[in-house]
Amino acid sequence: MSDSEPISAPKSDTVCDVTVLGGGLAGKAAALHLAKAGLEVICIEPVETVRPPVGESLDWSAPELLKALGLPMEHLISxxxxxxxxxxxxxxxxxSSADYIPTPWLGGAPFYIELRTLHVDRVRLDQELAKMVDGQNVTLVRDKIVRVERQGKRILSVHTARGRFSSPWFIDASGFSSSLLGREFNLPAIQHGPAKVAVWTYYPVSDPIDGTTLYMDPMPAEYxxxxxxIPINPQTVGVGYxxxxxxxxxxxEQGLAVEDIFQQQLMRFPRFEPLLQAGALDAPSVTSFRCRVYRGVAGPNWxxxxxxxxxxxPMTSNGVTAALRQGAEASRLILRHRKRGTLPARxxxxxxxxxxQMAKFFNDGIEKIIYEPPVRNRMGLGSSGTVYTSPAWSLNVVYGRLRPxxxxxxxxxxxxxxxxxxxAWIFYQLCKRLMRQESRS
Ligand SMILES: Cc1cc2nc3c(=O)[nH]c(=O)nc-3n(C[C@H](O)[C@H](O)[C@H](O)COP(=O)(O)OP(=O)(O)OC[C@H]3O[C@@H](n4cnc5c(N)ncnc54)[C@H](O)[C@@H]3O)c2cc1C
Structure with missing residues (x-):
């Protein structure tokens, strides 16, 4: 996928105002914003999504972003x-346990901050968004992008096995594992924390549960x-490790299958006994990821x-907010600068x-305050949770109000x-030093 490689003759050539690479949450959000403003949008999404939809516990800023798309909380609940x-x-x-709940007085004068948020069934949310995309000027193409054609930093078209899609503007929303333009332009990445694996599935429940529950067994010397x-609907909970x-x-390497590892981990908490006995609704899904952010995520026309x-x-519950927010901001920038044809450097x-900045703040904070031992050993996991949650929640509110x-x-x-x-860094270094001194004495 480089500008010097020859392009094989495409079977069809389609032209539109904006091509969106990937039809997940960020892609559908961007496509909807652009289409509502009257642009002709093509959103390319493979028949089989690259990763089963996940990310069900929303942060407090996500509902406003969903509402801007036409999906108010009450509608999703009903x-x-x-x-x-x-x-x-x-x-x-x-x-022991710790409960994190936004302070009620923030909901009144003079702040009027929305104190409610949602857990969403991602398959149902996707269907709702797909219905809306269908009703707008968006053409959803069921295909996989295999090649990006560019001239220097400017993208000319993207190719699937069946055709070529050209437009003056492109939004890459192809998700973590594909990251089409990040790879195409070999963008420098900032990584946080180790590579991680998540395993998850769904269980039926007869009594609806309230809130997101995280189960932990922190070891003083371990990550x-x-x-x-997460109750994704009144009858179903999503459970992940x-x-x-x-x-x-x-x-x-001890010979355990992923399913056995998942079960073993759940069995450590009595809450999961009845769920394991009732049996899961699906075989577990597995994904691996590493928290990272690319530098330079915008070019002259992308x-x-x-x-x-x-x-x-995932522990930050900020992925959905980031996807919806960036989808909205990217489309706003295209709308503002499209007559000029180029996104100004500023x-x-x-x-x-x-x-x-946002990715560094969330990833760095959660790594230093929760995942790594020094701070949580010193304060206890409950209090470290407050130290992380309060600024994380507030900064998202500030972002929503400031609209930078x-x-x-x-x-x-x-x-x-x-x-x-x-x-956070100073506090972490202090706790680390104290931890070292204590282990020496
Ligand atoms: C285990 C786990 C748990 C999470 N939990 C939470 C949570 O509780 N709360 C929260 O807010 N966030 C959570 N997240 C994050 C959240 O899931 C994501 O941030 C959000 O779904 C990202 O949306 P996206 O549209 O950027 O990416 P995706 O949803 O991955 O969409 C990318 C789309 O691009 C498509 N695509 C890929 N390659 C190509 C190609 N070559 N051509 C065309 N299309 C392509 C894919 O099929 C996919 O549909 C979690 C993430 C993980 C991994």
Whole structure:
């Protein structure tokens, strides 16, 4: 996929205003925003999605972004495509627990912050979005992009096995594992934490549960692994296990199948006994990932959105917000600059900076405060959860209110995020030093 490679003769040639690479959450969101503004959009998505849809516990900023697409919370609830998420509970194996819930007075004057959010059934959400895409000026092409044709930094077209798609503008929303333009342009990536593996499936429940529950058994000298339980609709919970690639490999080398590892991990918490006895609705899905963000996620006629731009850790519950937000921002930039035909350097820089700053803030924070031992050993997991959750929640609210766009608002956001990252880093180094001193004495 380079500008010097010859292009084989395409079987068909399609032209539109914007081509969206990938029809996941970020892709569909971008396509809808553009189509609503009257642009002719082609969204290319393979028949079989690259990864089964996952990411069901939404952060508090996601509902507003879904509403902007035409999907208010009440609609998703009434369609049984979502349940209310009123809080997050962390349950430890020793029986202790911590509850994280936004302070009620923030919902009143003068802040009026939305204190409700959702858990979503991602298959149902996808269907709702697909219906909306269908009703707009978006052509959904069921095919896989295999090649990008470009001239220098400018993209000319993308190719699938059956055809070529040309447009003045492109949005890459091809997700973490494909990251089509990140790879095409060999963009530098900033990585956070080790490679991780997630295994998840769904169980029927008779009593609806409330809130997202995370199950943990923190070991003082070890990187954290954890289990999520999310009520995706009143009758079903999603349950997943996240660990490092290295730990998963070690367990596999003991001759354990992924399903056995998953069951073993769930069996450590009594809550899962009845679910395991009832049996799962599907065979577990498995994915591996590493949190990372690309630098330079915008070019003269393209932008990257969602996990193709930045992979944030699932524990942050910020992936859906990031995908919807970046889908909206990328399309807004195209709408603003499309007559000029090129994205000005300042707009590229600001968009890229926001993507990088937010991903660094969430990934760095969760790694240093929760996953790695020094801070959580010193404060206890419950309090470290508060130290992480409060700024993470607040910064997302600030982002929603500030709607950073130009240089000054982007700079202000960067300073705010930088301040919190620096504070977390200093605190982490302090706790690490104390931990070392204690282990020596
Ligand atoms: C285990 C796990 C748990 C998570 N939990 C949460 C959570 O609780 N809360 C939360 O907010 N976020 C969560 N996330 C993150 C969330 O799932 C993602 O951030 C979000 O779905 C990203 O959407 P996207 O559109 O960027 O990527 P995707 O949903 O991956 O979409 C990319 C699309 O591009 C398509 N594609 C790929 N290659 C090509 C190609 N060559 N040609 C055409 N199309 C292509 C794919 O088929 C796919 O449909 C989780 C992520 C993981 C891995």
């Amino acid at each position: 369609e049984q495509a979502a349940t209310w998420k009123r809080h997050v509970v962390v349950k430890m194996r020793d029986g 954290l692994d954890w289990i999520w339980e 996240v660990t490092t690639g290295q730990r998963m490999k070690a367990m596999r 932008l990257i959105a969602g996990e193709a731009a930045s992979m944030v850790d 707009a590229r820089m600001c968009y890229g900076s926001r993507v990088v 766009d130009g240089i000054f608002s982007t700079l202000f956001l960067g300073l705010l995020l930088g301040f919190f990252r620096m504070s």
